[in-house]
Amino acid sequence: MALSGVEIFKLLPKTNCKKCGSPTCLAFAMKLAQRQASIDACPDVSEEAKKILGEASAPPIRPITFGAGEKAVKMGEETVLFRHDKKFVNPSAFAVEIKDTLSEDEIAKICQQVIDSEIDRVGQKLRIDAIMLSNVSGDAGKLEAAAKVVAAKAAVVPVIISTTNPQAAEAAVKLFADKRPILYGANTSNADAMAAIAKAHKAVLGVAANGLDELSGLTEKIKGLGVADMVLDSGARKAKEIIEHNTLIRRAAIKKGDKTVGYPVINFMQREDSLLEGLLASVGVAKYASIIVMSGIEKWKNLALFTLRQNIYTDPQVPMQVEQKIYHIGEPKPESPLFITTNFSLTYFIVSGEIENSKVASRLAVMDCEGLSVLTAWAAGKFTASKIAQFIQESGVEKDVANKELILPGYVAILSGALEEKLPGWKITVGPREANTIPAFLKTR
Amino acid sequence: MAFTAPKETYSGKVYPVTIGTGDKAVTCGGENVLPFHSFEGITPSRPVIAIEIQDVPPADWPDTVRKPYDAVSGDPVSWAKFCQDELKAKALALRLVGTHPDRENRSPADAVKTVKDVLAAVQVPLIILGSNHAEKDTSVLVAVAEAAKDKNCIIGKAQEANYKTIAAASMANNHKLIAMSELDINLSKQLNILITQMGFDKEKIITDPMCSALGYGIEYTYSVMERIRLAALTQNDVTMQQPLLGDVGMYVWKIKEASAPEADLPQWGALEERGIAWEAETAAALMIAGAGLLIMRHPRAIKEVENLIDELV
Numbered sequence: 001m002a003l004s005g006v007e008i009f010k011l012l013p014k015t016n017c018k019k020c021g022s023p024t025c026l027a028f029a030m031k032l033a034q035r036q037a038s039i040d041a042c043p044d045v046s047e048e049a050k051k052i053l054g055e056a057s058a059p060p061i062r063p064i065t066f067g068a069g070e071k072a073v074k075m076g077e078e079t080v081l082f083r084h085d086k087k088f089v090n091p092s093a094f095a096v097e098i099k100d101t102l103s104e105d106e107i108a109k110i111c112q113q114v115i116d117s118e119i120d121r122v123g124q125k126l127r128i129d130a131i132m133l134s135n136v137s138g139d140a141g142k143l144e145a146a147a148k149v150v151a152a153k154a155a156v157v158p159v160i161i162s163t164t165n166p167q168a169a170e171a172a173v174k175l176f177a178d179k180r181p182i183l184y185g186a187n188t189s190n191a192d193a194m195a196a197i198a199k200a201h202k203a204v205l206g207v208a209a210n211g212l213d214e215l216s217g218l219t220e221k222i223k224g225l226g227v228a229d230m231v232l233d234s235g236a237r238k239a240k241e242i243i244e245h246n247t248l249i250r251r252a253a254i255k256k257g258d259k260t261v262g263y264p265v266i267n268f269m270q271r272e273d274s275l276l277e278g279l280l281a282s283v284g285v286a287k288y289a290s291i292i293v294m295s296g297i298e299k300w301k302n303l304a305l306f307t308l309r310q311n312i313y314t315d316p317q318v319p320m321q322v323e324q325k326i327y328h329i330g331e332p333k334p335e336s337p338l339f340i341t342t343n344f345s346l347t348y349f350i351v352s353g354e355i356e357n358s359k360v361a362s363r364l365a366v367m368d369c370e371g372l373s374v375l376t377a378w379a380a381g382k383f384t385a386s387k388i389a390q391f392i393q394e395s396g397v398e399k400d401v402a403n404k405e406l407i408l409p410g411y412v413a414i415l416s417g418a419l420e421e422k423l424p425g426w427k428i429t430v431g432p433r434e435a436n437t438i439p440a441f442l443k444t445r
Numbered sequence: 446m447a448f449t450a451p452k453e454t455y456s457g458k459v460y461p462v463t464i465g466t467g468d469k470a471v472t473c474g475g476e477n478v479l480p481f482h483s484f485e486g487i488t489p490s491r492p493v494i495a496i497e498i499q500d501v502p503p504a505d506w507p508d509t510v511r512k513p514y515d516a517v518s519g520d521p522v523s524w525a526k527f528c529q530d531e532l533k534a535k536a537l538a539l540r541l542v543g544t545h546p547d548r549e550n551r552s553p554a555d556a557v558k559t560v561k562d563v564l565a566a567v568q569v570p571l572i573i574l575g576s577n578h579a580e581k582d583t584s585v586l587v588a589v590a591e592a593a594k595d596k597n598c599i600i601g602k603a604q605e606a607n608y609k610t611i612a613a614a615s616m617a618n619n620h621k622l623i624a625m626s627e628l629d630i631n632l633s634k635q636l637n638i639l640i641t642q643m644g645f646d647k648e649k650i651i652t653d654p655m656c657s658a659l660g661y662g663i664e665y666t667y668s669v670m671e672r673i674r675l676a677a678l679t680q681n682d683v684t685m686q687q688p689l690l691g692d693v694g695m696y697v698w699k700i701k702e703a704s705a706p707e708a709d710l711p712q713w714g715a716l717e718e719r720g721i722a723w724e725a726e727t728a729a730a731l732m733i734a735g736a737g738l739l740i741m742r743h744p745r746a747i748k749e750v751e752n753l754i755d756e757l758v
């Protein structure tokens with residue numbers, strides 16, 4: 001938990017020597033509390049005080065990266081419980097389980113599916129982020145053999161090795177040296193050995209507990225063994241328990257500053273029914289999972305989950321924007337109507353939805369107004385006659401339409417005169433104020 | 446050191462709302478915690494899924510969701526019976542979309558006949574929805590509310606432009622009422638206040654903050670729902686304690702992801718599963734945010750969401 005200025009002051013040398021640039025130690029403490037200064041500016045502060053301050057200012061959920069290179073996965077750093085308070089920071093990672101009982105070909109095939117899973121949606125590259133290789137065979141040799149296939153076929157994909165057998169773990173983790181894998185499966189009976197392997201091979205350690213009490217005890221113990229980066233499995237498997245545990249962990253870390261659970265959470269969502277598994281995963285996306293392990297990664301499921309993750313992790317304070325361009329709704333012909341609106345995504349969704357409802361193929365010119373709605377954009381001087389005219393001219397839509405007619409949102413009817421002047425040869429029609437009357441408007445034309 | 450579970454106790458609760466009559470009546474709401482947080486309070490009812498049927502054949506639904514009903518959807522009564530008897534629907538939502546002036550423009554008298562026939566044929570609770578044409582809905586919903594008198598239906602949707610007549614008709618005939626506003630917690634609150642000022646019981650309202658589909662603004666609906674729930678629970682705001690509606694099917698089955706063939710978009714995967722997953726995921730996310738009543742279309746999507754609820758309660 002963040003310390004107050006007075007609490008920080010108590011830790012400073014109290015000599016008021018001014019070397020930090022502040023007139024007094026207290027003034028410097030106040031700056032530190034506001035995060036306007038760094039403790040390093042005071043040359044005389046004790047190591048112990050530095051340590052206390054460092055821990056207090058650390059984020060409540062430890063930032064951890066696993067995997068290496070471009071596809072490395074960032075986790076943790078969350079600061080809130082509800083997305084309307086502040087943006088959720090690091091989107092949940094999706095991992096697919098590969099069992100070491102599968103044949104080499106089958107493993108290679110799933111590796112390829114993971115590599116091919118990447119798609120582009122609204123300008124973001126989305127993919128299955130990781131592979132979890134699990135030692136269901138219980139055999140160390142099998143795990144190692146399977147790990148070799150994964151290391152060769154999916155070299156860039158972050159990997160989770162799942163086993164409770166330290167020997168098997170060591171052999172498999174070695175193959176991912178410098179790739180920062182997660183070694184999952186440190187429990188009450190193998191914690192020492194697993195911690196030693198994670199340390200030696202710079203792996204993140206996945207802690208497998210049976211309930212929240214055991215979990216917080218285990219992480220404390222493992223931290224004491226010198227492992228700083230962990231991911232948490234409380235043992236919850238059913239949806240109800242997952243919500244309960246994930247919520248309590250997030251609350252304890254953020255609201256109570258409980259460092260023993262201030263780590264990213266891994267949830268195991270494998271179900272036989274792929275659709276149900278997808279629904280479980282959506283619970284994880286909404287409720288604080290940093291890693292979601294699934295057994296199937298069909299394209300249709302990926303698309304739905306990627307989309308949900310993107311939606312939940314957007315910044316609620318920054319209006320979502322859609323790309324500026326002329327959108328086609330249905331298959332417009334040259335004589336089809338042409339509407340214009342702003343690029344606030346909600347405006348776009350509602351307007352395009354209502355045009356769709358009308359079943360009249362149309363063009364919808366969406367103009368970049370920094371994600372503001374029509375009235376706000378107009379008030380802010382971003383949706384003006386000259387800017388609209390410039391956009392329409394530069395869009396080249398003129399050559400696609402038979403009649404140069406532009407339908408303006410009813411709320412900015414006031415612009416129609418000026419717009420006719422700036423767009424010579426165009427007819428400006430004032431359309432409905434509210435999107436839900438677009439179908440009626442189109443019908444009466 | 447043992448883990449100290451930071452449990453919350455809230456000052457407010459969600460009103461339990463019961464619909465239907467006899468042993469088929471169902472209740473949603475009643476919890477005094479956030480959705481599925483049974484570890485710190487009471488969650489007496491599961492979210493209720495109503496299966497959507499219509500007064501006219503669903504010619505505009507994409508194949509994936511139209512096909513399961515092809516044999517029955519030509520007639521609202523056989524459609525309703527199929528949903529109740531074969532799909533084991535716990536509730537039905539009859540959308541009178543055919544009354545819309547731009548559609549078949551069916552009259553209020555036509556709508557009354559459909560409603561009476563459906564009510565006579567099934568025992569599960571009925572939600573009766575207009576065509577979302579503010580003006581036409583007033584005449585249609587007033588007529589059907591009377592035709593369904595004392596059946597304890599939900600009538601919807603009352604919006605700012607037409608709530609007075611619809612709320613009055615719903616009140617006079619002992620129904621519940623859906624109050625819908627557009628994705629803004631303050632508009633929701635205001636409409637609930639206006640409706641209760643007419644003497645309508647605040648515990649008989651279902652709030653519809655407007656649905657949006659996954660990928661098409663669901664984050665707005667999600668956060669408005671979550672904020673309404675928090676206002677109900679943490680601030681004990683009596684104007685925000687109504688169960689929330691997610692009118693999912695209608696919003697999902699008109700978007701591209703539910704109808705674009707795999708041949709055109711190979712990266713999107715199998716069309717049928719994609720559409721079903723889209724509806725189910727939209728419903729699941731909104732349940733987590735606070736929806737206690739869902740209106741859905743595809744039998745498989747409904748079944749999987751029920752399976753998820755089984756795991757959540």
Ligand code: SF4
Pocket residue numbers: 012013014015016017018019020021022023024025028041042043044045
């Ligand atoms: S440098 Fe350190 S000791 Fe000197 S005034 Fe600043 S805080 Fe105090």
